[in-house]
Each structure stands twice: as structure tokens, then as C-alpha cells.
């Protein structure tokens with residue numbers, strides 16, 4: 001059981017519930033999201049929240065049987081903040097009235113003006129008379145519950161901000177968690193301050209707590225960890241090693257589809273620098289052999305996935321008697337969100353590289369990053385002393401260069417691609433652009449084109465350069481390099497890498513493209 005002050009977010013199925021958690025974590029507040037239909041009176045008591053946030057949601061409180069907060073919430077004695085649907089169910093449950101539509105729906109930007117006296121929740125608001133907020137509601141509150149007072153109003157939401165200060169119940173019609181509500185973060189800051197939070201969720205505290213929990217869970221058993229060289233599995237491995245030392249063995253599967261010097265970097269860092277038991281499984285012949293003649297992207301991915309599991313299992317068995325498998329699963333992968341059909345839907349994504357292994361091998365999971373978001377994992381990595389250059393590395397897909405080499409993969413193409421990619425990344429670093437870009441890489445195209453170098457004709461491969469900005473990889477914009485940068489990079493690649501005589505820049509965003517070429 002964590003010793004932190006805890007905030008509970010009851011999820012009614014809004015698309016942006018995760019953002020509430022983000023805003024709160026940014027304030028060093030520990031919070032968890034739980035779906036409304038899993039939060040009953042017993043859960044509330046055992047969770048012990050210091051405050052509760054009720055999320056938005058797609059349902060209508062006017063519909064019989066629609067979601068509600070547990071009745072015991074109102075007598076818990078802790079501050080409650082209701083957002084959108086959360087506001088409406090709060091009003092309805094406490095004796096107010098909610099009605100549907102009739103020209104009062106509001107979607108998008110709106111402005112709230114203050115009414116009534118000042119409210120600690122709104123400290124820093126209304127300096128310029130009104131605040132921009134983001135609304136998304138069909139229903140509206142038509143009568144507020146007894147004890148509540150109005151503090152802010154918008155053209156279509158007369159009760160945009162209401163509160164019962166004596167009970168510390170707050171209700172807003174808009175979404176303070178989205179960036180389109182510019183002062184939203186301030187509202188959350190005010191809320192947690194008035195709830196008495198001290199901001200005790202720090203990475204230093206998390207590290208100590210996680211180490212204690214890993215020791216408790218694992219005892220003196222052996223643990224294996226699939227190390228990909230990516231940030232998540234690396235941070236998990238370093239943390240677990242700190243907790244249980246050489247009871248941990250990492251298995252790094254080199255499928256021959258890594259970037260220039262990558263295998264050496266990972267092995268040197270973990271084996272030499274961290275002194276961690278590490279199996280470096282060089283299985284490039286096996287993988288590249290199985291991929292010979294394969295050009296269909298899905299068959300490539302499936303072949304790599306299947307071999308990966310076989311190889312990992314072979315080496316893990318060699319460790320002997322491991323009872324646990326460590327994975328770098330993150331919080332967004334484990335959040336149980338409420339589906340739009342109204343029923344709970346559990347989305348648990350396992351690490352693609354070792355998915356299915358725990359059941360097959362009879363292993364239990366150790367997932368010390370389950371409570372963290374990606375940027376928190378990076379912060380923990382820094383806390384654990386991982387080099388900044390390593391923590392800030394761009395994501396790299398499990399199937400590696402295979403999906404950056406459309407069509408058939410050959411050792412020649414991989415070799416050219418590795419060198420060209422290294423020059424491209426070097427250019428990006430030299431121009432100080434690496435940290436502005438979510439992901440950048442080269443891909444070798446399945447075509448040869450004619451060129452002229454010196455006095456001779458060339459007939460070589462064409463290369464595509466890709467660089468995107470993104471928040472989570474789900475959507476992405478292509479990066480707007482200057483023409484000078486692109487010209488200089490193309491020249492360097494053609495001069496320095498034998499086998500490339502033409503360079504294209506990929507200006508496709510996602511959607512409609514994907515980030516990787518396959």
C-alpha cells in the first residue's frame with residue numbers, strides 16, 4: 001500500500017479522463033483512475049482518497065440507469081470536483097435537476113464570466129474579466145442542488161461553475177484538463193491545495209517505494225527481463241537490479257535489425273556500466289534467414305514476433321528457475337476505461353515483444369512502471385542515473401529496421417540503411433533538432449534510380465528520410481526542416497554512403513500515413 005496522499009478519479013468514460021491524471025501528476029499528486037462501476041462504498045473506504053474528481057462521460061444523467069457516483073462519496077468528508085458529466089451527476093444526486101438539449105448544447109470554445117463572490121478554487125481566474133474554457137455537453141444543469149452557489153456562467157451554461165463551499169463540493173460544466181481551457185491547470189492546482197495535498201509524489205519517493213515493493217513481491221526468486229534497449233525496459237531493468245541485484249538476468253535479443261552500433265551500446269551500458277547479468281543473444285542469422293525472400297509487411301512482423309518469443313524462451317530457460325518476468329508496462333496501458341456502450345472494457349496491452357510468454361512459461365509479472373506515464377519514466381530514469389542521451393532517445397520499433405526496408409530485406413540493404421540513418425541522425429543532432437523531434441529515421445526504398453557521380457553513371461538505391469513530431473505516436477505531423485538542412489543532409493548521405501544516389505523527404509503526416517513505412 002502506497003504511503004502517498006491519494007486522489008481518486010472516478011471515470012464515467014470521457015475521452016479525456018487520462019488528461020485529468022496528467023494535470024494532477026504534473027502537480028506531484030498521486031492519483032488513480034477507476035471506472036465508476038468498480039467504485040463502490042467498500043472500494044472508497046479502502047482507497048482512502050484525500051479528494052475525488054468525477055470525470056466527464058458520454059451518457060446522459062437523464063437516462064434511467066445511467067452511471068452514478070457511490071452514495072457514500074457525499075459523506076466521506078473529502079473535497080469532490082465534478083467535471084461535465086461528473087458535475088451533472090453530482091447535481092442530480094444531491095437534489096438538483098439536469099435537462100437535455102433544446103438549444104443549450106455547447107461544443108468547443110466558450111467564455112465563462114464570474115458571478116458571485118470569490119472562490120478559492122478560482123484563485124488566479126478572471127483577471128481579465130472572463131476565461132476561455134472548453135465545453136462539450138448536450139445536457140445542462142437547470143436547477144442547482146441545495147447548498148450550492150453559482151460562481152461562473154457562460155451563454156449556454158448558466159451554472160458553468162458552482163460550489164457548496166461548506167462541504168467542499170465543486171462542479172464545473174467545462175473540461176479544465178484540456179489545453180483549450182488555458183487556466184485549467186490552475187484550477188486543478190487550487191483544488192488540490194484546498195484539499196490539503198502537499199505534492200508528495202516525487203520520483204525519489206517513488207524509487208524507494210518501488211524498490212521495497214519489488215523486494216516484497218519477488219523474495220529470493222529469480223527474475224528475467226527482456227531488454228530491448230528502449231527507455232521503458234531499460235528503466236525497469238535498472239530499478240529491479242537496484243532492488244534485487246543479481247537475482248535479475250536481462251536477455252537482449254539482437255535480431256540483426258538494429259541500428260549502427262546499437263547492440264554494442266546496450267551491452268556496454270548494462271553489462272559494463274551497470275554490472276548487470278546480461279545475456280546478449282546474437283540471433284541475427286536466425287532472423288535474417290527466416291526473412292529471406294519475405295516482402296509482405298505483415299508476414300515480416302509475424303515472423304519476427306514468433307522468432308523473438310522462441311529465442312527469448314530458449315535463453316530465459318537457460319537462466320534456470322526464474323519465477324518472474326519483468327516488463328516495462330506503463331500506466332496508459334493498464335488504465336481500465338469505460339466503453340461507450342456503457343459497460344466496462346479492460347484494455348491491457350502487453351509488451352509486444354514478450355506478449356503471451358508469462359502464461360506459456362508459467363511466470364508471474366513484475367511491472368514496476370505500471371503507475372507511471374512516459375515522461376515520468378524518463379524522470380525516473382534520470383533519478384536512477386541513466387545517461388540523458390539514452391533517456392531522450394527516439395522510440396524504435398520492435399521489428400527494427402525490417403519495417404524501414406519496404407520489400408525484401410537483404411544484408412546489403414540493411415548495411416546501407418544503417419550508415420545512411422547514422423548520417424541523418426548525426427545531422428539532426430548537429431543542428432540541435434534531436435529533442436524537438438519525436439522520431440526521425442531513414443528508410444531504404446525498394447527501387448533503384450539513375451544518377452551521375454563524377455564522370456560515371458550510377459544506378460543505386462533511393463532513400464526516404466522521415467521525421468515527425470507527436471505526443472504519443474498515435475497522430476503525428478511531419479517535421480518542417482529548412483530546405484538548407486534537407487539539401488545539406490542529402491549531399492552528405494550521397495557523398496558518405498555508397499549505394500545511395502537519391503534522397504527523398506517524406507512530408508506525410510499521420511493520418512493518413514503511419515510513422516513507420518510498414
Ligand code: XMP
Pocket residue numbers: 352395396397398399439473474510513514515516517518
Ligand atoms: P506507426 O508506424 O504505427 O507507429 O504510426 C507508431 C509508433 O509505434 C512504433 N511502432 C512499433 N513499436 N513494435 C513496437 O515496439 C512495433 O511493431 C511497432 N510498429 C510501430 C513506431 O516506431 C512509432 O513510434
